[in-house]
Amino acid sequence: MTFGFAPSTATSTSAPSVSADSVNRLARMLEPAEWASAGIPLLRSPREVVSGLHSRHRPAPATAVVAVLDHEERLTASASFARRATVAADGWEFRNALLAQLRRVIPHDLRRRTPVRTAVLLYCREGDERWTEEDGAWMWGLRDACTLHGLRCGAYITLTRGGWQVLGEGRGGRRPSSLSEPSLLADAVAIAGHRTTPARSGGGAAEALRRTAAR
Numbered sequence: 001m002t003f004g005f006a007p008s009t010a011t012s013t014s015a016p017s018v019s020a021d022s023v024n025r026l027a028r029m030l031e032p033a034e035w036a037s038a039g040i041p042l043l044r045s046p047r048e049v050v051s052g053l054h055s056r057h058r059p060a061p062a063t064a065v066v067a068v069l070d071h072e073e074r075l076t077a078s079a080s081f082a083r084r085a086t087v088a089a090d091g092w093e094f095r096n097a098l099l100a101q102l103r104r105v106i107p108h109d110l111r112r113r114t115p116v117r118t119a120v121l122l123y124c125r126e127g128d129e130r131w132t133e134e135d136g137a138w139m140w141g142l143r144d145a146c147t148l149h150g151l152r153c154g155a156y157i158t159l160t161r162g163g164w165q166v167l168g169e170g171r172g173g174r175r176p177s178s179l180s181e182p183s184l185l186a187d188a189v190a191i192a193g194h195r196t197t198p199a200r201s202g203g204g205a206a207e208a209l210r211r212t213a214a215r
Contacts, residue, residue, distance in 0.1 A: 028091030029136030030143070035156065035168035038143070041118060043155050043166070044073055047173055050122060050157060050164045053078060054176040059124035059159060061178055064094075064138070066101050068151065069118045076117060077105040089134040094141030095148075102149045109150030119146050120154035122164075124178050129158060129165040139167070 030038075043049055049069075057065045057080040067078035079101040087093050102108075102119065109115055121142045125134070139156050146153040158165050161179055165172035 025088060025090045025137070026133075028140050029089075029133055030139040031136055032131050032168045035139050038153070040156075040168065041152065041154060042169065043120070046155065046157070046164075046166050046171055049073070049120065049155075050159070050173075051176055053122050054159070054180065059122065059178070061124050061126050063124045064098070065122040065124075066098050066142075067120050067122070068102070068106050069120060069154065071116055079105045089137040091137040091140030091144070094138050095144040096141075098141055098145040099148055102145060102151070112150060115146075115150060115152035118152040118154040119149070120157065122157045122159055124159040126178075127160060129160055129162055129172060131167055135167060 049067075052075065053059075053065050053067055056078065057063070059065055059080055060082075062083045062085070063080055064083060065078060065080040068076045070076050081097065081101055083097075098119075098121070106117075109117060119142065121138060123135070123138055135156070135158060142156055143153045145151075155166050156168070158167060159176070159178050161177055163172055163174040163177045
């Protein structure tokens with residue numbers, strides 16, 4: 001898959017006409033180069049993480065899925081929510097939305113000297129895999145929400161019609177995509193009630209899910 005940049009709407013606006021609010025919003029976003037230089041930990045198996053979150057939450061466009069992984073990349077907690085259409089692409093707004101979801105599903109780790117758990121964000125949207133200002137706002141929001149919840153900031157992943165892409169890394173794939181149906185295994189697991197329990201996102205997850213679905 002290719003990786004590039006979508007045209008920025010900010011570049012077509014003359015400086016005198018840019019409002020203070022627009023300037024502030026532009027400050028609350030990160031570009032891929034900034035993200036890549038921030039020391040974001042790499043996922044060992046991004047495809048399995050993406051597939052697992054897609055199976056559990058079945059995100060539609062304009063849906064965000066925030067997930068917390070332990071040091072072995074096992075899924076500890078996750079939540080999905082739809083982005084409100086009335087909210088501008090502002091990192092501050094996205095930070096607040098992510099923080100609210102994190103507080104709902106998992107206690108904070110602020111008492112620890114160093115974070116032991118990592119939060120990743122999967123965002124399903126229209127368009128292609130190229131970075132947009134909306135992606136930059138989600139990146140800023142994720143990083144800030146992790147700091148306020150005592151978590152390590154992890155990968156930001158987009159899910160589009162063309163597939164998934166870990167922005168800032170260049171890793172991606174065609175499946176799952178925003179058009180993909182959940183696997184038959186995921187449906188069987190949902191029927192078995194496995195969704196409410198933590199599941200491993202790595203290679204051991206598939207075997208655990210098979211055992212659960214078989215019961």
